[in-house]
Amino acid sequence: MAPLPGPQFTVFTASYNRAHTLPRVYASLKAQTLRDFEWLIVDDGSTDGTAELVAGWAAEADFPIRYLVQDHGGKHKAANLGAREAHGELFLPLDSDDECRPEALERFAAHWAGIPESQRASFSAVTALCDDQHGEIVGSRFPRDPTDSDALEIRYRYHVTGEKWGFQTTAVRREFPFPEVDGQPNVPDAIVWNRISRSYRTRFVNEVLRTYHVDGNDSITQQSRSSAVWRAPAFALRWRVTLNEELDWFRHDPRWFVRAAANYSRFSWDQGRSFRDQGRDLTSPKARLLHAATAPLGWVLHRRDRAAAAA
Template identity: 30%
Template sequence: MTAVSFLCTVKNGGDLFMETLKSIRNQTFRDFELVVVDDGSTDRTNERIRKFANENRFPVTLVTTKGVGRGRALNLGVEHCKGTYIMIVDDDDPIHPEKARIQHEAGRSNPEYTVLCTRAFTLLNEDEPEWREISETGEDPLDVTDRVYIKNPVIHSSVMIRKEALEAEGAYDETRKSQFDTELWLRLVTNGHRIGQIPYALTAKRAHRNQAFERKKRLAFLTRTTALQLKYLKKAGVPPYYYVFPAAKFAYGLLPRAVRVQLRKSREQV
């Protein structure tokens, strides 16, 4: 059985997606496969994925749809993954060359965690990441399970999740239109699963104006996110003070994009 399955969903990915694929190809850990779901691209994305697959020796599975939506595309990818662990990588987020090795080692050493995420840093527009060399990787993951209810610390592109547990919990909620990852973390934690964070920045979270959060109505997005968080806070029966955090997150999301990006980068430097 393959140790790790990288899973990407994409639609009209362009050059940024190809940079993400190259970062997967450059992994030092080699016991992996790549599953790509092309969800109805109308550009050259499908052709470029096939060319990439032919140029590399690791297994690449391409699933092509006519446009089934993000939730179904993610679950189609999960169904095709053969790895013990699944690493989700969003189509515009490059990853550290040591990401698979470090997370796989941590997963084997810490079986109590269903999900292991990493730290991430913000990458603006088409900038290229400058990865730090990592020589020591012995630190234990930080348990961030309860933080999911307060301010989600899990970047989708940073996660490694045990496939067996993901399938047992029904994988992604296909009835949703957005916040597929946030809903999954909240559901997993509410059902007793634990999430650990590896203290290394192994993912670059790219921020650009073409992202769904920026190009669509931000108020509607924030309203749906807050409603989702309140739903799971109620299910979990958490202390009353937890309900302050969704309001704070809503207010933060209303700040101008430039301010949010600067605040995020300032936190990453601490």
């Protein structure tokens, strides 16, 4: 696939009322040793002065800063808009409350260039490790350095856990947009990454390039934790995709798929969908059997969600 006629990287940030944390991202980008990038911010309807803040940075920065605004519709919709509007060849999301190493873009470019030219068309991404603000690596390392694999194998065969960070080619991100679920602040990333895995490989490297801020109420992760009933459409979709598209990995982690089936029925009931309707959306006899076997657990979890919502 031919590179886009623009910078090598689009660093993409979705933001909603994050004027108090965006300076951390800006400082990280000002310090980058590789300068062939643009910063694309998609504002999800902020009301906290983000526009004025970004305008000041755009006037002084020595790299392009582009600022787009959408009606408040969620991070997944902002990501799709960002991928459509990106000018860079490589699309690198950086959350509005995180930071990265000064050499992050330079190292990503080097790892991408290190994939043999004859193989690169089969790759879409490079993914690295994260640490937290206390310097501790988040989750586990990859089995080799580098590991040429995909998100499904990394999850199911190698059981790698924890927050990771990397880019996809912009062309592939456009090919695999996030499902747009109305009324949801986010759709789980795994839906997209696992779908990409069936067509493209990733180079995974044991190098820490991003700091993921995990403590306190400023974290996007903390802010997005809410009623399970409210988030039910996105969560039900996540587990339905797991059952329909990933069951060939069952033998590597059967307990995960038992959990997936129970959560699929749980969040489907949270939405008000009947057991029969749930089954109709599953595409294989194995998925329907697992769904039926775990339905009692899903019902217990559903009732707990309803009790918590009513409290």
